[in-house]
Amino acid sequence: xxxxxxxxxxxxxxxxxxxxxxxxxxxxxxxxxxxxxxxxxxxxxxxxxxxxxxxxxxxxxxxxxxxxxxxxxxxxxxxxxxxxxxxxxxxxxxxxxxxxxxxxxxxxxxxxxxxxxxxxxxxxxxxxxxxxxxxxxxxxxxxxxxxxxxxxxxxxxxxxxxxxxxxxxxxxxxxxxxxxxxxxxxxxxxxxxxxxxxxxxxxxxxxxxxxxxxxxxxxxxxxxxxxxxxxxxxxxxxxxxxxxxxxxxxxxxxxxxxxxxxxxxxxxxxxxxxxxxxxxxxxxxxxxxxxxxxxxxxxxxxxxxxxxxxxxxxxxxxxxxxxxxxxxxxxxxxxxxxxxxxxxxxxxxxxxxxxxxxxxxxxxxxxxxxxxxxxxxxxxxxxxxxxxxxxxxxxxx
Amino acid sequence: xxxxxxxxxxxxxxxxxxxxxxxxxxxxxxxxxxxxxxxxxxxxxxxxxxxxxxxxxxxxxxxxxxxxxxxxxxxxxxxxxxxxxxxxxxxxxxxxxxxxxxxxxxxxxxxxxxxxxxxxxxxxxxxxxxxxxxxxxxxxxxxxxxxxxxxxxxxxxxxxxxxxxxxxxxxxxxxxxxxxxxxxxxxxxxxxxxxxx
Numbered sequence: 001x002x003x004x005x006x007x008x009x010x011x012x013x014x015x016x017x018x019x020x021x022x023x024x025x026x027x028x029x030x031x032x033x034x035x036x037x038x039x040x041x042x043x044x045x046x047x048x049x050x051x052x053x054x055x056x057x058x059x060x061x062x063x064x065x066x067x068x069x070x071x072x073x074x075x076x077x078x079x080x081x082x083x084x085x086x087x088x089x090x091x092x093x094x095x096x097x098x099x100x101x102x103x104x105x106x107x108x109x110x111x112x113x114x115x116x117x118x119x120x121x122x123x124x125x126x127x128x129x130x131x132x133x134x135x136x137x138x139x140x141x142x143x144x145x146x147x148x149x150x151x152x153x154x155x156x157x158x159x160x161x162x163x164x165x166x167x168x169x170x171x172x173x174x175x176x177x178x179x180x181x182x183x184x185x186x187x188x189x190x191x192x193x194x195x196x197x198x199x200x201x202x203x204x205x206x207x208x209x210x211x212x213x214x215x216x217x218x219x220x221x222x223x224x225x226x227x228x229x230x231x232x233x234x235x236x237x238x239x240x241x242x243x244x245x246x247x248x249x250x251x252x253x254x255x256x257x258x259x260x261x262x263x264x265x266x267x268x269x270x271x272x273x274x275x276x277x278x279x280x281x282x283x284x285x286x287x288x289x290x291x292x293x294x295x296x297x298x299x300x301x302x303x304x305x306x307x308x309x310x311x312x313x314x315x316x317x318x319x320x321x322x323x324x325x326x327x328x329x330x331x332x333x334x335x336x337x338x339x340x341x342x343x344x345x346x347x348x349x350x351x352x353x354x355x356x357x358x359x360x361x362x363x364x365x366x367x368x369x370x371x372x373x374x375x376x377x378x379x380x381x382x383x384x385x386x387x388x389x390x391x392x393x394x395x396x397x
Numbered sequence: 398x399x400x401x402x403x404x405x406x407x408x409x410x411x412x413x414x415x416x417x418x419x420x421x422x423x424x425x426x427x428x429x430x431x432x433x434x435x436x437x438x439x440x441x442x443x444x445x446x447x448x449x450x451x452x453x454x455x456x457x458x459x460x461x462x463x464x465x466x467x468x469x470x471x472x473x474x475x476x477x478x479x480x481x482x483x484x485x486x487x488x489x490x491x492x493x494x495x496x497x498x499x500x501x502x503x504x505x506x507x508x509x510x511x512x513x514x515x516x517x518x519x520x521x522x523x524x525x526x527x528x529x530x531x532x533x534x535x536x537x538x539x540x541x542x543x544x545x546x547x548x549x550x551x552x553x554x555x556x557x558x559x560x561x562x563x564x565x566x567x568x569x570x571x572x573x574x575x576x577x578x579x580x581x582x583x584x585x586x587x588x589x590x591x592x593x594x
Contacts, residue, residue, distance in 0.1 A: 021586040024578040057584075072577065089576040093444050093530055108580045109465075109568035125582070135582040145584055148576070
């Protein structure tokens with residue numbers, strides 16, 4: 001099959017590799033119909049994430065048609081499914097509490113040592129995101145092997161096109177969980193740092209959960225425009241002093257809840273260390289990467305901070321004093337995707353949530369390296385690149 | 398018997414977590430026919446009933462399904478069994494092991510007979526986890542590192558070192574019992590076979 005493979009910094013290629021096989025009873029094999037490039041894939045592209053190996057297949061946002069099933073899979077050939085980016089078993093203590101991203105069994109036993117050493121306990125596996133998260137092949141390919149296919153994938157009814165449901169795999173539930181973690185109450189003003197896909201879905205989710213106002217913060221005009229379309233007020237941090245503006249826009253109180261959807265946009269590890277070091281050594285502004293510090297400072301007393309943004313290592317100058325003295329609550333974590341799928345699929349079918357607005361580019365799998373470069377170089381215009389392996393076939397004369 | 402604790406009354410923590418490595422001797426003193434002077438002790442919580450876990454483990458022919466380096470376990474008479482295990486590099490190592498103590502549903506202890514390539518002894522214990530969370534499975538292994546300190550370093554590089562292996566094998570046992578399979582990130586049958594080789 002053809003697959004997008006990682007070879008080093010700014011070096012991704014479409015290679016021919018062996019097709020995947022069913023290896024365990026609960027496996028399924030999908031023929032990919034749509035797969036997106038995630039903002040966090042750019043950190044692999046930029047070479048920030050350790051434990052990558054040349055030839056690794058990328059991609060953790062994907063969907064497709066079931067073409068093969070193991071003996072214990074509950075799927076049927078021909079079904080269309082969207083697959084969560086978190087690989088979770090469904091039967092351990094954490095899965096039984098719907099804490100899927102904390103699954104005990106998603107990582108191969110030998111891969112659990114790194115996370116155990118770094119974090120105290122191993123986390124779930126992830127598709128296509130370094131060997132620290134399992135070393136599973138991703139879905140930017142013609143086919144993919146999906147472990148625990150009886151637990152993760154959600155079956156999509158006929159007649160709903162891929163573009164409407166693809167983002168169930170990661171960024172929509174991630175934005176939704178971020179808003180849920182902000183424990184929004186009627187009348188609340190919610191501030192969202194970052195208008196990437198997760199931030200924009202947080203904006204939509206916050207309104208659906210009863211927020212009175214949402215204030216979205218970014219510096220890309222096009223992304224701020226998208227946030228405004230969903231009813232958010234905006235702050236462009238390149239032109240405006242963010243803390244001062246938030247205080248003025250809330251009558252001196254501060255937002256009731258703050259969502260940091262910036263971080264490194266990575267499902268990754270260590271990268272914030274690296275980034276912080278680069279920032280420090282080049283004396284760049286600190287607005288973007290220090291969003292969590294700013295969120296804590298701006299948040300009203302007794303308010304809630306939600307952090308979908310991914311941090312993998314250590315952060316300097318964490319304002320622990322402000323956090324404690326103001327009595328804030330912080331909730332965070334990788335997304336428990338499986339938990340949110342049925343409800344969010346419903347919301348899409350009932351047209352309460354729109355996801356298609358996000359897609360700026362649709363490319364074939366063979367064009368994936370161009371997609372990475374474009375997404376990397378033009379973040380204002382390129383909001384989301386979706387790869388369609390079927391387009392390659394369509395172009396064969 | 399519970400896991401081996403500090404009998405001198407300092408605290409309630411298992412001896413395998415002691416800072417003082419010599420406490421392995423205290424563990425040894427509680428094992429029949431203890432062999433080896435390096436201690437490895439690990440506990441894992443498995444979301445399954447104690448009796449079920451015990452029964453699967455006690456049928457030693459099941460062990461190669463989740464003990465990564467165990468190629469085969471042949472049951473002999475009198476509680477003895479013959480083990481063939483992958484060693485560092487291309488080597489295999491063998492030993493005959495005898496069950497020295499057995500309490501159904503709770504405990505199996507063993508030691509190797511004379512002539513073992515890697516003399517070892519230990520026990521595996523099954524206890525009800527608090528709060529109805531399944532079973533605590535504790536493996537305590539005493540062993541002589543293969544050959545020498547150099548052997549141990551080589552073994553570690555090839556991840557055939559018993560302390561690392563015990564931790565990973567307990568995770569595999571947990572995966573096998575909780576999910577019915579052992580997780581692998583391999584994509585193809587060929588890759589999986591190479592991993593298992």
